[in-house]
Amino acid sequence: MIVIGALILGAILGALSAKKRGGNTADLLQYGAVYAIGFGIVGLLVTIFVDRALM
Structure with a gap:
């Protein structure tokens, strides 16, 4: 679950970063x-x- 959340969060932050810099759709x-x-x-x-810490 942590991996999926991190992937989604990363994609959103990356797109927002590119938009802030004035990037186009490819960016x-x-x-x-x-x-x-x-x-x-x-x-x-x-x-x-x-997982290792809890086991």
């Missing part, structure tokens, strides 16, 4: 994808850490 999609991948990796690491 919005690219920033959204890159942020989603980055946030997804961090979310995966957090998920692994939480």
Whole structure:
């Protein structure tokens, strides 16, 4: 669940960042994808850490 939330949050923040910089549709999609991948990796690491800490 953390990974999915991180992916969605990253995509939204990436698109907002591109829009703030005046980007077009391609920029919005690219920033959204890159942020989603980055946030997804961090979310995966957090998920692994939480799983290992609770077991």
